[in-house]
Amino acid sequence: MYGFTVMTILALETSCDETAVAVIRDRKLLASEVASQIAEHEKFGGIVPEGASRNHLVHAPRLLEHVAGEAKIDISQIDAFAATSGPGLASSLMIGASIAKGLAIGFGKPYLAINHLEGHLLSPFFGETEIRPNVSLVVSGGHTMSIFVRGIGDYKVIGRTVDDAAGEAFDKIAKLLGLGYPGGPEIEKHAAKSDPKRFDLPRSMPDSENFSFSGLKTAVRYLLPKLGVIPNPASRDEGSPNRSLDSRGPQRDQSACEGSLASARDDRLLSNLCASVQQAIIDVLVRKTIDAAKKHDVDLVTVSGGVSCNRELRKQLGEACKRQRLDFKTAEPWLCTDNAAMIAFAAMLKLEKGASSSVTEEIDPNLALA
Numbered sequence: 312m313y314g315f316t317v318m319t320i321l322a323l324e325t326s327c328d329e330t331a332v333a334v335i336r337d338r339k340l341l342a343s344e345v346a347s348q349i350a351e352h353e354k355f356g357g358i359v360p361e362g363a364s365r366n367h368l369v370h371a372p373r374l375l376e377h378v379a380g381e382a383k384i385d386i387s388q389i390d391a392f393a394a395t396s397g398p399g400l401a402s403s404l405m406i407g408a409s410i411a412k413g414l415a416i417g418f419g420k421p422y423l424a425i426n427h428l429e430g431h432l433l434s435p436f437f438g439e440t441e442i443r444p445n446v447s448l449v450v451s452g453g454h455t456m457s458i459f460v461r462g463i464g465d466y467k468v469i470g471r472t473v474d475d476a477a478g479e480a481f482d483k484i485a486k487l488l489g490l491g492y493p494g495g496p497e498i499e500k501h502a503a504k505s506d507p508k509r510f511d512l513p514r515s516m517p518d519s520e521n522f523s524f525s526g527l528k529t530a531v532r533y534l535l536p537k538l539g540v541i542p543n544p545a546s547r548d549e550g551s552p553n554r555s556l557d558s559r560g561p562q563r564d565q566s567a568c569e570g571s572l573a574s575a576r577d578d579r580l581l582s583n584l585c586a587s588v589q590q591a592i593i594d595v596l597v598r599k600t601i602d603a604a605k606k607h608d609v610d611l612v613t614v615s616g617g618v619s620c621n622r623e624l625r626k627q628l629g630e631a632c633k634r635q636r637l638d639f640k641t642a643e644p645w646l647c648t649d650n651a652a653m654i655a656f657a658a659m660l661k662l663e664k665g666a667s668s669s670v671t672e673e674i675d676p677n678l679a680l681a
């Protein structure tokens with residue numbers, strides 16, 4: 312119904328603790344803004360859902376104004392409004408979805424409810440017209456999934472984490488080591504030019520299509536005392552409720568505390584341990600993604616989500632694809648972490664196929680991809 316040619320789409324992404332707004336026109340990015348709440352949540356040692364939604368309310372109007380200015384458009388010129396409708400924190404999702412619905416109703420334009428994971432998995436194609444069938448690895452703080460993408464909206468989940476997400480493992484282990492949040496970039500920084508074979512860490516569930524990373528975190532916890540290091544006492548999340556299972560559970564524990572290893576300044580030990588942890592995570596992600604690509608007989612592998620910012624993962628997955636004669640695609644780092652441009656792009660692809668959502672469509676914290 313809305314299959315017109317030049318379209319300008321405004322999208323909001325408020326599934327967790329980042330408020331993001333973006334405008335795209337005809338697949339080209341006009342403006343994209345992200346306001347992070349990390350500093351605010353650090354004060355409380357994690358995400359307080361009510362605090363996150365209050366912050367979205369503060370940031371969203373400001374970002375809307377900014378983005379419209381940057382894109383040099385009036386909101387009345389927007390052809391459709393989109394928002395992430397799940398998975399995520401209910402009280403956060405509600406803010407972005409309500410704003411987008413209100414704008415759609417006010418301006419008499421279509422509304423599109425977008426799955427956050429669909430935003431991620433389409434992001435390697437940002438700006439392109441064709442979505443080739445592929446095996447997609449979505450790796451972030453809340454999700455670790457391999458997906459067989461047959462086309463837009465046609466997905467089959469191949470494997471998912473049974474406990475921690477890959478990004479969550481980076482974050483929790485960084486915390487054990489006394490490093491800051493988010494843990495992924497911290498571990499990557501320390502791992503550079505170090506020995507990834509120095510410590511023999513587990514690669515869990517080798518024969519399954521699913522993933523598991525909590526054993527790696529436990530292994531590091533038990534290794535530290537053997538190295539004469541006491542795990543960071545602030546890292547008390549052993550046995551905490553499962554926060555990934557692709558539901559972006561209510562709290563990502565993210566306080567950055569001084570830990571024994573980092574403060575002991577044993578730089579060599581720390582960097583070799585970071586390199587070994589990073590390699591343990593990468594080995595599992597690469598092997599399972601390549602196996603899935605072969606099994607589903609695709610010639611393209613894509614990777615998205617915050618963890619795909621990791622240069623070593625990009626390099627090793629790219630090399631593994633090359634060895635298997637598979638094409639490999641990933642998004643630029645700014646599109647890998649949570650943003651609204653990927654939501655706008657997914658909305659555009661859906662709109663072009665004639666799809667739109669009802670403004671009565673509810674948000675769903677556990678929204679499934681397929």
Ligand code: KG4
Nearest residue numbers: 451452453478493495496617618621648649
């Ligand atoms: O996609 P994202 O921004 O948010 C979620 O949807 O969860 O991903 C955030 C996650 C965090 O766990 C963070 O530690 C991880 O992505 N991350 C990285 C890197 N940059 C961000 N992990 C490994 N290496 C990185 N360079």
Ligand code: ZN
Nearest residue numbers: 427431451649
């Ligand atoms: Zn995400």
